[in-house]
Amino acid sequence: MHSIALSDIKDTSSLALIELQYRQTxxxxxxxxxxxxxxxTRDGKNVSxxxxxGKVVYLDFWASWCGPCMMEMPSAxxxxxxxxxxxxxxLYVSVDDNLED
Incomplete structure (x- = not known):
């Protein structure tokens, strides 16, 4: 489906941008x-x-200012x-600017 959709795009600059975004995501x-x-971590330890x-890892990137993130927390x-x-x-990763948030 990806290649079919791209074949419909005639603007080469748009096509290049879409391809780049697709590769990155x-x-x-x-x-x-x-x-x-x-x-x-909150207590200053490094976690990689x-x-x-070898384990299944659920990554949740969130922020205190993100309404949908906060609404999703009970489901998580x-x-x-x-x-x-x-x-x-x-692993719940806060993207807030400071630790207090």
Whole structure:
């Protein structure tokens, strides 16, 4: 479907931009390996995605100022409770500017 849709685009600059965006975001599709990153926890410890190699990791990027993010939190908690006895790691990553948020 991706190649069919792109064949309909005649503007080469638009096509190049769409291709670039597709390549950058296709790594985020379900089942693909995530890019390795390291972040600090609330207590200042480093946590890297490589710490959980071989495990299923649920990544939730959120912010206190993001209404939809906050509305989704109860559902994420239910999901975490559902998988509590399975080998699934839940990482909630705040993109707020400061730790207080």
């Amino acid at each position: 296709s790594a985020l599709f379900s089942g693909n390996n995530a890019s390795v990153f390291t972040l600090k 995605l490589t710490d959980f190699k 908690k239910k999901l975490q409770d559902t998988f509590a006895k399975q080998d699934v790691v839940f």
